[in-house]
Amino acid sequence: MFEDANPVVLGLSGGLAILSLYLFSQQMRRNRSLPPGPRGLPIVGNMLDMPKEYEWQHWAKHKDIYGPISTVNVLSTRVIIINDLQTAIDLLENRSSIYSNRPTFPFAGEFIGWNKQMILSQYDERFRLMRKYFKAYVGTKSALIPHKNMQEMETKYFLARVLQNPTSVLEQIRRSAGSIFLKLSHGYTIETSGSDTLVELVENASKEFHTATLPGEWLIDSIPWMRYLPEWWPGQHFKKVGTVMREHNMEQALRPVEFVKRQMEKGVEYPSFTSTLLRRGLTATEAEIIPWGANAMYGGGTDTTTAALTTFILVMVLYPEVQKRAQEELDTVVGQGRLPGLDDRPRLPYMEALLNEVHRFHPIGPMGIPHCVTQDDYYNGMLIPKDSIVLVNLWLIAHNPEVYPDPHKFNPERFYNTDKPQLDPQTFVYGFGRRACPGRELANANMFLLMSMMLSVFNISKAKDENGVEITPKIEFGSGTVSHPKPFPFSITPRSKDAEAFVSSIFEDHPPPPSNAKELLDIYSWIWSLSATSFKGLVFTSPILRTFGLILRNHTNLRSIAALVPGKASIAATSN
Ligand code: HEM
Ligand SMILES: *[C@@H]1O[C@H](CO)[C@@H](O)[C@H](O)[C@H]1NC(C)=O
Ligand SMILES: *[C@@H]1O[C@H](CO)[C@@H](O)[C@H](O)[C@H]1NC(C)=O
Ligand SMILES: *[C@@H]1O[C@H](CO)[C@@H](O)[C@H](O)[C@H]1NC(C)=O
Ligand SMILES: *[C@@H]1O[C@H](CO)[C@@H](O)[C@H](O)[C@H]1NC(C)=O
Numbered sequence: 209m210f211e212d213a214n215p216v217v218l219g220l221s222g223g224l225a226i227l228s229l230y231l232f233s234q235q236m237r238r239n240r241s242l243p244p245g246p247r248g249l250p251i252v253g254n255m256l257d258m259p260k261e262y263e264w265q266h267w268a269k270h271k272d273i274y275g276p277i278s279t280v281n282v283l284s285t286r287v288i289i290i291n292d293l294q295t296a297i298d299l300l301e302n303r304s305s306i307y308s309n310r311p312t313f314p315f316a317g318e319f320i321g322w323n324k325q326m327i328l329s330q331y332d333e334r335f336r337l338m339r340k341y342f343k344a345y346v347g348t349k350s351a352l353i354p355h356k357n358m359q360e361m362e363t364k365y366f367l368a369r370v371l372q373n374p375t376s377v378l379e380q381i382r383r384s385a386g387s388i389f390l391k392l393s394h395g396y397t398i399e400t401s402g403s404d405t406l407v408e409l410v411e412n413a414s415k416e417f418h419t420a421t422l423p424g425e426w427l428i429d430s431i432p433w434m435r436y437l438p439e440w441w442p443g444q445h446f447k448k449v450g451t452v453m454r455e456h457n458m459e460q461a462l463r464p465v466e467f468v469k470r471q472m473e474k475g476v477e478y479p480s481f482t483s484t485l486l487r488r489g490l491t492a493t494e495a496e497i498i499p500w501g502a503n504a505m506y507g508g509g510t511d512t513t514t515a516a517l518t519t520f521i522l523v524m525v526l527y528p529e530v531q532k533r534a535q536e537e538l539d540t541v542v543g544q545g546r547l548p549g550l551d552d553r554p555r556l557p558y559m560e561a562l563l564n565e566v567h568r569f570h571p572i573g574p575m576g577i578p579h580c581v582t583q584d585d586y587y588n589g590m591l592i593p594k595d596s597i598v599l600v601n602l603w604l605i606a607h608n609p610e611v612y613p614d615p616h617k618f619n620p621e622r623f624y625n626t627d628k629p630q631l632d633p634q635t636f637v638y639g640f641g642r643r644a645c646p647g648r649e650l651a652n653a654n655m656f657l658l659m660s661m662m663l664s665v666f667n668i669s670k671a672k673d674e675n676g677v678e679i680t681p682k683i684e685f686g687s688g689t690v691s692h693p694k695p696f697p698f699s700i701t702p703r704s705k706d707a708e709a710f711v712s713s714i715f716e717d718h719p720p721p722p723s724n725a726k727e728l729l730d731i732y733s734w735i736w737s738l739s740a741t742s743f744k745g746l747v748f749t750s751p752i753l754r755t756f757g758l759i760l761r762n763h764t765n766l767r768s769i770a771a772l773v774p775g776k777a778s779i780a781a782t783s784n
Contacts, residue, residue, distance in 0.1 A: 241591045243288060245270070245279035253281030261687035264574040264603035267291065271604065277590070285311075286596040288581075292608075293631075296600045296640055299587060300579055304641030309580035311597050314432040315446060316420035320454045324461070326504040327577060331642070338497040339646055342504060345481045346392060346650045355392060356550050361718060362388045363657045364547065365400075367665060368714040374700040378518055381658070385513040386506060388654060393502040394464045395471065395478030399723040406728055409460040410506055416453045461499035466731045467724065481505065509647050513654055515572035515692040520659055523569060523618045524668040525681055525698045530620060531668060534562055535703070538664045544706065548660040550653060559660050561624035563652065566659075567606075568633035569618050574603035574691050576639045605636050665707040671697035 248254040257280060259266035267289045270278040276292035290296045300307045309331040317323035326342065329335035345351060352359075366384035370377055383398070386407055390396040398404040420426070428434045428446050437444065464482070471477035472486065482502045490498070524531045537558040542548045548556065579598040584591065592598075607615040611631050612622065622630040634652075638645035645651070662668070670678040681696035702708035 241589065242286070243277040243279045243587075243590045243592070244274040245281075245289075248281050255282050258282060263687065264601050267575070267599065267601050268604045271601075277587070279596075286593055288592055288596050288598045290598065290600045291604050293605045293611075293636055295587075296605070296636065299585075299592070299598065300600065300640035300643075303585065306582045306585060307579050307598060308642040309582050310643075311578050311580045313421060313429065314435070315426040315428045315450060316417060318432075319428060319435055319446070319450045320417075320420055321457050322417055322420070324457075324500050325507065326500060326646075327508060329500075331582070334493075334497060337494065338501045338504075339642075341481075341485060341497070342501050342646050345484065346505065347646045347648075349649055352649055352653055358391055359388055359654060359657055360547075360549050362391070363654075363661050364714045364718070365720055366658065367547075367661055367711045369400075370662075370666070370700060371702065371708065371711045377521065377698075377700055378514075381517045381521075382510060382514045384658065385517075385654065386510045389505040389509045390464075391478065391480065392650075393481050393505040394468050395480035395483060396464060396467065396728070397478070397721050397724045399725050400720055404723065405725045406460075406464055407506075409456075409463065410503075413453075413456045413460045414507065416456055420450070420453055461503050463728065463731055465499045465502065467728050470727070470731065505647070508645070509651065509654075511690045512572055512647075513651055515690050516566060516651070516655055517658060518693050519570050519572065520566045520655070521668060521698060522681060522683070522693045522696060523566065524663075525670055525696070526683070527618050528669065530562065530618065531663065533620075534558055534660075534663050538660060542660075542664060544704075547710075548657075548664055550657060552660070553653075553656055556660060558620065558624055559656065561620035561622070563656055563659065564623050564633050565618060565620040566655070567637045568612065568622075569606075570685055570691065570693075571602040571606050571633070571637045572691055573637070573639070573689060574601070575689070576600050576602050577643070577689070579640075579643060600636075600640065602636055602639075606633060665703055665711055667701050667703050669699050669701070671699045 246254055246257055249256070268291065270289055271291035276290065276295045278289050278291070280287050280289070290299065310328055312318065312323065312330070313328070317328055322328050323330065326335065326338050329338070343351070346355070362384055365387075366380055369380045369383075373380075386404075387398045390398055390406060394406075396406055398407055426446050428450075434444075435447070439447065465486075468477060468480065468482040468486065472483055477483045480502075482498055485495075485498050485501075537556055538548055541555050542552055548559075553560070576599065579600075581592055581594060581596050581598060584594050586592070606612065609615050613630075623632070634648070638648045638651075670680060673679055679697050681698065682694075684694040684696075685691045686694055702711065
């Protein structure tokens with residue numbers, strides 16, 4: 209029967225068979241050589257295996273089953289999970305030229321514009337420039353020297369506020385972190401009590417970011433070209449919501465820069481990242497990064513520092529002997545007539561060990577921030593395909609019993625006064641390679657300062673219930689990108705009458721400057737007002753309109769433009 213067959217057809221179908229066999233085997237080889245992982249369902253892959261909470265504990269199970277590196281697939285996205293330090297360093301650090309991208313978010317990133325933020329930026333020229341300026345201002349020990357006095361003053365105000373209202377410690381930690389970052393970024397002084405306009409703008413926008421990145425919430429995330437469909441097309445709800453969110457994102461970035469410009473015009477600005485760069489006369493492309501570089505200080509710093517310092521309070525409550533040891537060091541080295549400062553840091557090794565143990569005990573970014581690979585890569589014979597998302601389980605690295613014996617015990621002695629200190633957690637808690645946290649030195653300095661100032665004048669202890677019985681808090685943390693301790697009871701008391709007198713004189717000796725919140729209220733950034741409702745956000749998606757906006761800006765008074773825009777009513781409403 210073979211003789212009857214048309215040789216052409218036979219040849220063709222044979223060729224096709226061989227071709228498809230080849231493709232199939234290629235596909236198999238690709239799949240087979242991926243890092244191991246759980247089998248998924250067709251199309252949706254491992255979607256149902258994704259963790260709902262405590263991601264780090266979920267992914268930690270992969271280490272026992274699959275080893276240090278594993279894969280899951282979600283729809284068409286590959287996620288590579290790294291559960292050990294060496295693998296993380298080999299890839300994210302040693303091959304950082306291709307492991308330094310971030311995943312894209314069609315809705316939150318591209319549509320709303322959160323990809324302008326440093327933390328979500330694609331790894332490109334603009335990003336590198338932004339990061340360079342950021343590092344130059346706060347990224348190194350020497351860059352931080354000029355800011356030392358300000359950090360110390362803000363932390364003293366923190367002590368004074370805690371004394372006035374000991375139950376508000378956690379709120380004051382956040383306020384103190386926020387006020388340091390906004391001073392650095394915009395020379396802006398926040399309200400000393402109650403809510404602050406700029407803080408609210410930023411916090412409101414980041415809540416929206418959270419909503420905008422809820423997985424599966426936004427159809428456009430799965431079908432990116434949806435954004436090009438006309439308004440009347442069904443399922444375009446995201447455009448309305450997204451446009452408002454985009455305005456808020458722009459506003460929180462641009463309004464404070466406008467504030468700095470006005471302060472500079474009046475010659476009353478407090479020197480900051482923004483004023484320094486504005487003064488430098490950058491090109492328009494360069495200047496575009498200023499709001500976002502500035503933004504990264506409050507945005508990247510506040511929640512993280514607050515989570516880490518809350519962890520510090522928690523362990524002080526639970527480990528009084530550690531607290532006592534730290535206070536002894538402070539008393540010996542600094543004495544009692546003054547507060548410790550950043551210059552004392554090299555002479556306070558136990559405090560330094562305590563800081564590192566706080567980082568290790570609970571890395572507050574337990575899964576770091578996802579990286580993304582820009583080209584196919586091979587590691588130990590396994591394929592890491594282009595565009596895979598790479599996650600590193602920092603929490604598991606910090607709790608590896610081979611590296612940190614008895615890992616759930618809080619013990620600064622791991623790093624103190626020993627010939628064989630355990631691995632320095634600074635090598636991983638701040639992430640890896642060209643995406644590693646650029647606020648690291650600043651965060652360490654702030655944390656060191658607050659921890660030592662606090663311990664030198666206050667005792668942190670267990671709260672008592674109504675029967676006078678001490679309450680031992682549970683060690684519990686929340687899920688999420690930044691993981692905070694869950695609320696817990698504690699008590700704060702001055703260590704002595706002298707300490708109390710000293711702290712209560714801080715406000716008198718150094719009256720805090722008035723807040724800039726009022727000045728900020730007067731300002732609505734021109735871009736923000738242009739984008740409000742009338743243009744439906746087109747200003748930011750169309751290069752033509754954007755250029756048009758730039759020209760307008762050069763030639764027209766900002767307020768008069770705003771007056772032409774129907775959205776002004778809503779601006780006025782927000783400003784009052
Ligand atoms: C306890 C304090 C902090 C911890 C544990 C922490 C940790 C991290 C981690 C793990 C990353 C991701 C690194 C990676 O992708 O490999 C990161 C990124 C970042 N952090 Fe921090 N951080 C802290 C404080 C700060 C502070 C104080 C600032 C700013 C003043 C800051 C600004 C940033 C920025 C802008 C990024 C994004 C960098 C990029 O995408 O290139 N962080 N941080
Ligand atoms: C990467 O690691 C290898 C071996 O661990 C080392 O020889 C090489 O120098 C490293 N490359 C870079 C760019 O650090
Ligand atoms: C922040 O959001 C709250 C609640 O939506 C709103 O009342 C408040 O005015 C917002 N703050 C600013 C400064 O826009
Ligand atoms: C502070 O705590 C220490 C123990 O760590 C204790 O000896 C001391 O009496 C406490 N001081 C006050 C004023 O409560
Ligand atoms: C705006 O004015 C500056 C100089 O004042 C000029 O360099 C820039 O090109 C102008 N921009 C536009 C879009 O006209």
